[in-house]
Every structure is written in structure tokens, then in C-alpha cells.
Amino acid sequence: MTAFLVLVVVATGFGAWFGSDQGIAVVHYGSSNTRVLAVRGDMVTLERSAQTGKPGTYWLEWGGASSMLGDIVSQDRGGVTRRVLRGQVPSLGTPGWFDNVPPGDPKVAWGIDYSEIMVPTELGPAPAWYVPGRGSTWVVAVHGQNGRRKAQLKILPVVHELGLPFLDISFRNDEGAPPSPDGLLHLGDSEWRDLEAALRHARKMGAQRFILFGTSMGGQIAGQLLARSPLATTVDRVIMDAPMIDVLITGEQGARNHHLPGFVSTLSNLVTEWRTGVDVARLSLIRHPPKIRPPLLLIHTRPDTDHPIEESRGLAAAAGRLGWKIQFEEFAQGQHTEAWNVDRARYDRLVRDFLSRP
Structure with missing residues (x-):
């Protein structure tokens, strides 16, 4: 029983510290959360994820380049296809950062x-x-x-x-x-x-x-x-x-x-x-x-x-x-x-x- 109470106290303390970190810890983000699976003209297919599967206008950044991507044109279990509205067209296999904010400056x-x-x-x-x-x-x-x-x-x-x-x-x-x-x-x-x-x-x-x-x-x-x-x-x-x-x-x-x-x-x-x-x-x-x-x-x-x-x-x-x-x-x-x-x-x-x- 004592060990159980100690476990509860430790778990609660960890949860409280974790919750605090969600609000005040400083985080600087990485550079890749998806990959280009296919390119056809101005159509780009990205790995399907919770991020890339969102409807609307988003951006993809990679290696100092970027493109604005339009709404979803088609999708299947593995990929999401969008049209490049602005910027460069990435190459097949390019790892990139898909985000809801504009790139660069x-x-x-x-x-x-x-x-x-x-x-x-x-x-x-x-x-x-x-x-x-x-x-x-x-x-x-x-x-x-x-x-x-x-x-x-x-x-x-x-x-x-x-x-x-x-x-x-x-x-x-x-x-x-x-x-x-x-x-x-x-x-x-x-x-x-x-x-x-x-x-x-x-x-x-x-x-x-x-x-x-x-x-x-x-x-x-x-x-x-x-x-x-x-x-x-x-x-x-x-x-x-x-x-x-x-x-x-x-x-x-x-x-x-x-x-x-x-x-x-x-x-x-x-x-x-x-x-x-x-x-x-x-x-x-x-x-x-x-x-x-x-x-x-x-x-x-x-x-x-x-x-x-x-x-x-x-x-x-x-x-x-x-x-x-x-x-x-x-x-x-x-x-x-x-x-x-x-x-x-x-x-x-x-x-x-x-x-x-x-």
C-alpha cells in the first residue's frame, strides 16, 4: 500500500511538472515533419499525417526554399496531394517542414x-x-x-x-x-x-x-x-x-x-x-x-x-x-x-x- 501511495505521489508530481513545462518551457523546432512522395507538374504529394491532411492553404519549407500549397486535391491512405500556388516545386524525396505559417521573411x-x-x-x-x-x-x-x-x-x-x-x-x-x-x-x-x-x-x-x-x-x-x-x-x-x-x-x-x-x-x-x-x-x-x-x-x-x-x-x-x-x-x-x-x-x-x- 505504501509503495502504491508513493507511486501515485510520484506520478502526480511528474504530471504537474510536465503540465507546467507545456506552458513555460522554451522549445525551438526542427526542420522536417514530412517528405515529398511524388511530383507531377505543379502537383506535390506529401506523406499523409495529421498535419498534411488538413484542408486549407499551408506552406512547405526545405533547404532554404519554400512553396505555398493550396487545398487538398486528392488523398489516399499514404499521401496527400496539393497544388503549388507560389514558390518553388520540391523534388521527389525532399524532406520538409509543413506548417501553417509563411516561410522566411x-x-x-x-x-x-x-x-x-x-x-x-x-x-x-x-x-x-x-x-x-x-x-x-x-x-x-x-x-x-x-x-x-x-x-x-x-x-x-x-x-x-x-x-x-x-x-x-x-x-x-x-x-x-x-x-x-x-x-x-x-x-x-x-x-x-x-x-x-x-x-x-x-x-x-x-x-x-x-x-x-x-x-x-x-x-x-x-x-x-x-x-x-x-x-x-x-x-x-x-x-x-x-x-x-x-x-x-x-x-x-x-x-x-x-x-x-x-x-x-x-x-x-x-x-x-x-x-x-x-x-x-x-x-x-x-x-x-x-x-x-x-x-x-x-x-x-x-x-x-x-x-x-x-x-x-x-x-x-x-x-x-x-x-x-x-x-x-x-x-x-x-x-x-x-x-x-x-x-x-x-x-x-x-x-x-x-x-x-x-
Whole structure:
């Protein structure tokens, strides 16, 4: 009996630590998750997997090259065939990385010229991509947990079409950016200061007002800036795509994803607080709304199993009580941050209309 209790305690502790790691461990991704099985003209067949079998528009990267792939043309038990819409056609047998985010930089992804600038943060310089535009209102993009700047490039064609300057930032623990002192993510609780540093640097470059675009944890980062920064008053509007609205709800979803008992989520939060010093319960834009609440375009896919749509629905439902003007748009298909991928036309239209309002 004693041995059984020890086993239960050890297993519970491991589960709590594992759950904590899912939120705060720094991960840099590899270079291959599929292989090209066949090439016929502009038609490419990839190994079938949960990733490559998704409907919509995606990208394949390999050896410094890339292609944008359209929706599924055909599939069988072993392979998925798609048409190359943009970029190079890979060779037979090529191993590549199939993903829902654009490849490379603004020039590689969309043929749009840019410059790389270094933002002076409190921890050291962090790289950012800057695409010039007209006027003094800038769109500033911030990606999510263990993401990369290129994830924010989906919005760039519309922003560039409207002539708005675009700044796509990195923050602590990103590749090329300085690490956090403890080497861990803080779920937006400290990362917002790197976003603030980017806004300060942009002001020195001529920016006066800002539109924030945050995806996943980037939404929480934007929310914490609105809650804590004196520069919050310079933000005119915000776009959030599949945001981390409430860290506690996100943690509960993570426990379900890994088939862990619900109480493990509570223990994982305690471990996270012990490891980082972050008050996890404070990171809720519903229960602890930001003091500045500019108009918000809130986008979320229903099947999202990383940040469940209930987080965004909860914020939208509280909009009246919070005095927050929120336009909430649900997409019926697509996993986490894949609304653009499953319906680019609708996504671009929503963003264009939101950014074009006076």
C-alpha cells in the first residue's frame, strides 16, 4: 500500500511538472515533419499525417526554399496531394517542414521589401522586421508561445495594401533574442515589456499611434501591455487571433489534451508559479481586464485544442459588462491559429475592414 501511495505521489508530481513545462518551457523546432512522395507538374504529394491532411492553404519549407500549397486535391491512405500556388516545386524525396505559417521573411513570403532592426529591450537587443508605409499609425505584430516572427506574416499583404507601416517583433527566449533570466516563458507576464520596448523604439522612428496584432500567447502579451504600460493610451485598436485569454482555462485544456486528471492542472499552475514567480490567476483578460480597452477584432476557430474557443467566447460575452467594443468572429474549421489557412478570403476581409475604419 505504501509503495502504491508513493507511486501515485510520484506520478502526480511528474504530471504537474510536465503540465507546467507545456506552458513555460522554451522549445525551438526542427526542420522536417514530412517528405515529398511524388511530383507531377505543379502537383506535390506529401506523406499523409495529421498535419498534411488538413484542408486549407499551408506552406512547405526545405533547404532554404519554400512553396505555398493550396487545398487538398486528392488523398489516399499514404499521401496527400496539393497544388503549388507560389514558390518553388520540391523534388521527389525532399524532406520538409509543413506548417501553417509563411516561410522566411517578408520578402521570401510575399515579395515585400523590409529592413531588419534591433529593438533595445531591458535584456538586450531583439530583432524585428520593419516594412515601411504611410502615416504614423503602425501595426505591431507579436507572435505566440514558442512561435516565430514569420507566424505574423499572414496579415502583412492586407496591411501593406492599406499602406500601414508594419513592425513584426521578437521577444525574450526567441531565436536571436536574449533569453529570460530564468530561461523560461512567463505567459505574457514579463514578455509585454519587450512589446513596450518595441513601441518606444517605433516612436523614435516616427510612429505615434499603434494597432496591435497578437496571436496565441501574443494576445495575452498585448493584453498585459494594455493593462500595465503607460503606452497603452497610444493603442488605437487590437486584433487577436486564437488568443490566450485566460491562462487557467488554457491549462485545463492542456490537461485534457494529455489525458490528465483535472486536478493536475491546478498543481501544474502551482508549479508554474513556483518556477517563474508569475501569478497565473492574474493572467485573465476577463477577470482582470486591461485598464485601456480599444476596439478589438477577436478571431478564433471552433476546433482549437490549444486555446479553446470558450476563452474568446467568454471575453466576447463579457464585452458589455467591461465596456469593451469587441467584434467576435468564429471560424467553423481550423486548429490553433488556422483561421487564415481555412478561409483566407474571409480573414483578409475582416482585417481589411477593421483596419480601414476611421
